[in-house]
Amino acid sequence: MPRISPPLTAHCVLRLGDYSLLLHRRSSTVALFLCLALLLSSAWILAFGANGLTPWAALRAAFGQGEPMQLLLIRELRVPRLLSGLFSGAALGAAGCLLQTLARNRLATPGVIGIDNGATAFAVASIVAVPTSLAPSALALSGAATAAVLTFALAAGGGARGYRFIVVGIAIGALFGAATNLMLARADIDAANAAYPWTVGSLNARPSQAVWLLGGGLLLGLPAAKLLVRALSLMRFSDSVAIGLGVRLRLMRVLSLLLCVWLTALAVAVAGPVGLIALVAPEMARHLCARHGVPVLNAALCGALLMILADWLGRHLLAPIEIPVGIITAIVGAPYLLWILLRQSSRSSP
Amino acid sequence: MPSRLSLPRALGLAALCLLALILASLLLGAGDVGLWASLQALLGHADDEARFVVLQLRWARTELALLVGLALGGAGVLLQAVTRNPLAEPGLLGVSAGASFAVVLAINLGASAASLHLGVATLGALLGCTLVLLVTQMRGVGEDPVRLVLAGAAFSGLLGALSSLLLLWDQRTADEMRFWIIGALAGRPLDTLSWSLPGLLLGLAVALPLIRPLAALALGERVASGLGHHPQLTRLGTLLAVALLVGTATAAAGPIGFIGLIVPYIARRLVGSDIRRTLGLSLLLGPCVLLFADTLSRLLVRPYELPVGVITAFVGAPILIAVIRGHRLPTL
Numbered sequence: 001m002p003r004i005s006p007p008l009t010a011h012c013v014l015r016l017g018d019y020s021l022l023l024h025r026r027s028s029t030v031a032l033f034l035c036l037a038l039l040l041s042s043a044w045i046l047a048f049g050a051n052g053l054t055p056w057a058a059l060r061a062a063f064g065q066g067e068p069m070q071l072l073l074i075r076e077l078r079v080p081r082l083l084s085g086l087f088s089g090a091a092l093g094a095a096g097c098l099l100q101t102l103a104r105n106r107l108a109t110p111g112v113i114g115i116d117n118g119a120t121a122f123a124v125a126s127i128v129a130v131p132t133s134l135a136p137s138a139l140a141l142s143g144a145a146t147a148a149v150l151t152f153a154l155a156a157g158g159g160a161r162g163y164r165f166i167v168v169g170i171a172i173g174a175l176f177g178a179a180t181n182l183m184l185a186r187a188d189i190d191a192a193n194a195a196y197p198w199t200v201g202s203l204n205a206r207p208s209q210a211v212w213l214l215g216g217g218l219l220l221g222l223p224a225a226k227l228l229v230r231a232l233s234l235m236r237f238s239d240s241v242a243i244g245l246g247v248r249l250r251l252m253r254v255l256s257l258l259l260c261v262w263l264t265a266l267a268v269a270v271a272g273p274v275g276l277i278a279l280v281a282p283e284m285a286r287h288l289c290a291r292h293g294v295p296v297l298n299a300a301l302c303g304a305l306l307m308i309l310a311d312w313l314g315r316h317l318l319a320p321i322e323i324p325v326g327i328i329t330a331i332v333g334a335p336y337l338l339w340i341l342l343r344q345s346s347r348s349s350p
Numbered sequence: 351m352p353s354r355l356s357l358p359r360a361l362g363l364a365a366l367c368l369l370a371l372i373l374a375s376l377l378l379g380a381g382d383v384g385l386w387a388s389l390q391a392l393l394g395h396a397d398d399e400a401r402f403v404v405l406q407l408r409w410a411r412t413e414l415a416l417l418v419g420l421a422l423g424g425a426g427v428l429l430q431a432v433t434r435n436p437l438a439e440p441g442l443l444g445v446s447a448g449a450s451f452a453v454v455l456a457i458n459l460g461a462s463a464a465s466l467h468l469g470v471a472t473l474g475a476l477l478g479c480t481l482v483l484l485v486t487q488m489r490g491v492g493e494d495p496v497r498l499v500l501a502g503a504a505f506s507g508l509l510g511a512l513s514s515l516l517l518l519w520d521q522r523t524a525d526e527m528r529f530w531i532i533g534a535l536a537g538r539p540l541d542t543l544s545w546s547l548p549g550l551l552l553g554l555a556v557a558l559p560l561i562r563p564l565a566a567l568a569l570g571e572r573v574a575s576g577l578g579h580h581p582q583l584t585r586l587g588t589l590l591a592v593a594l595l596v597g598t599a600t601a602a603a604g605p606i607g608f609i610g611l612i613v614p615y616i617a618r619r620l621v622g623s624d625i626r627r628t629l630g631l632s633l634l635l636g637p638c639v640l641l642f643a644d645t646l647s648r649l650l651v652r653p654y655e656l657p658v659g660v661i662t663a664f665v666g667a668p669i670l671i672a673v674i675r676g677h678r679l680p681t682l
Contacts, residue, residue, distance in 0.1 A: 107500060112500075112503070154671050154675065164496065164674050164675075166496065166500060167496050167499055167670065167674045168671055168674055168675070170442075170499065170500075170503055170670070171667040171668070171670040171671045171674070172671075174607070174608075174663050174666070174667045174670070175663065175664065175668075178660045178663035178664055178667070181532065181657060181659070181660050182656060182660045185532075185654070185656055185657055185660070186651055186654060186656075200514060276507075318518075318519065321518055321519065323518060324514075326511075327511045327515055327518075330507050330510070330511030331508065331511045331512060331515070334504045334505070334507045334508035334511065335504075335508060337500075337504040337507075338501055338504045338505060338508075341497060341500055341504060342488060342501065
């Protein structure tokens with residue numbers, strides 16, 4: 001067995017006793033910077049709302065010190081909102097990265113292939129039909145799974161490859177969208193209002209249980225995604241190359257699809273269909289890392305950053321009126337989608 | 351392909367269907383006026399309420415469905431012919447989104463005269479058509495039927511978000527637009543028909559001389575030029591006609607999706623893919639499909655009504671999947 005030569009200069013090796021970890025240097029730096037940016041913008045968002053506090057007071061209030069008014073403002077309103085933004089953004093970013101790699105198409109994001117709409121339809125059903133606080137997450141999960149299975153089953157033959165898959169996804173999305181409209185049209189006005197955030201995507205006053213569930217899901221999902229990265233980055237080449245390198249193709253496909261559905265559904269149960277985060281965040285991560293890989297963690301960080309910034313923008317752009325975060329991301333993300341669509345030549349790969 | 355019908359037979363069949371559906375649309379409703387009472391009202395002897403419901407409300411609604419179905423069915427065939435793409439549909443390609451965004455913008459800026467909608471919506475539809483034209487002209491992108499649909503979806507998403515933004519901004523607009531933006535045939539002002547008829551006729555008049563050039567274009571650009579047609583001019587004219595038709599339909603009934611996909615699909619199945627055969631048939635089938643969806647939307651959840659767009663989406667999405675799953679996309 002030949003000795004494996006030391007990694008290329010773009011990497012560095014972290015050794016800990018018998019264990020060693022190969023790190024892409026630039027990716028690690030980017031991750032550090034993204035974490036820093038996340039911390040700074042979180043502090044900024046906590047401190048400056050409609051009711052200004054000094055950053056110090058905000059920080060103290062976040063840890064339980066200060067006047068009751070400040071405590072209420074920070075701990076009851078801003079922290080949950082910030083957390084739901086961070087969590088849902090991270091989940092969507094990671095899910096988008098997984099699905100893009102799986103389909104070998106950067107346009108294949110959970111929103112485009114209908115997973116978002118499936119989750120939304122089922123979540124709305126839970127509000128209109130069975131109003132309990134935990135139900136939306138569970139139902140969103142089953143809705144997302146249904147949509148994903150339908151899309152993959154109906155696109156069979158074409159596989160997860162190419163554009164046929166995406167158009168089937170669009171059709172499935174349209175079906176579930178119509179189902180959502182149907183339920184909203186039949187529901188009485190209060191239930192319809194309660195379900196409204198799910199239809200545009202908003203971080204306003206999300207149920208805390210769903211947020212914690214999403215946090216737990218991320219805690220499970222992100223390490224799992226990190227474990228899949230190795231196989232996924234081999235699957236970016238052709239199937240035969242991946243098989244030759246020892247990837248269990250079918251298993252890996254199913255696992256990453258499951259993970260993608262899991263993350264998307266939990267995020268949609270919190271924030272509604274803010275799907276374009278899943279398109280933009282992995283792209284941004286890829287550009288920042290300056291390499292073609294499967295930057296799951298960096299995509300999650302980018303997603304979280306984009307989400308909280310978009311939400312902040314939505315709250316402050318037309319000050320007394322609050323723009324739901326889904327509208328902001330659509331206005332930013334859709335032109336970007338158009339751009340990559342028209343720019344790329346007929347072949348495409350992430 | 352299943353056995354094709356001859357054109358006159360298909361036209362006759364469609365006309366019969368249309369008559370039956372018009373009758374059904376007049377006789378069936380979500381309200382209290384039942385089948386028998388409606389029949390009596392049609393024959394002229396029933397109480398005032400039944401006569402009002404049938405002869406005023408349902409009749410106006412049926413007329414509107416005829417007009418909108420005609421416009422959307424025709425627009426679907428024309429759009430598919432000009433892009434040579436069996437997935438092209440005004441809703442999927444962002445033409446309807448352009449029209450509805452323009453209307454929302456106009457109302458937001460203070461316009462309220464209903465007749466203004468027509469011009470504004472047509473302008474917006476033209477914007478959507480321009481995008482279609484741009485995309486089809488791009489090398490490597492234009493030949494790929496699916497990428498056009500994706501571009502349309504992205505464009506619709508953008509305009510939809512902008513519309514929601516405008517609606518958030520202005521409560522008055524939001525109230526005015528809330529029902530229009532889903533797309534429905536019910537509760538339109540009575541003069542809708544009179545001002546949208548000219549738009550429809552104009553659109554069809556623009557389309558009529560283009561049928562032969564479009565049929566030639568289906569054989570390829572070179573053949574079309576060789577036969578003495580101007581491909582570019584044909585494209586521009588067709589897109590203008592599509593914009594007029596979709597603008598009219600959208601101004602009258604809001605954005606109703608998938609009609610432009612369902613109708614040409616059925617027409618192709620019946621008489622083959624030559625536009626000289628499908629266009630005429632589609633003008634009959636469009637109202638059929640819309641009337642069917644509208645009548646169904648009244649009956650499914652009585653005593654409520656569904657937005658008709660929900661029904662068309664439920665019928666249209668499976669057809670979209672069928673088209674895309676077809677072993678190879680039918681070439682137009």
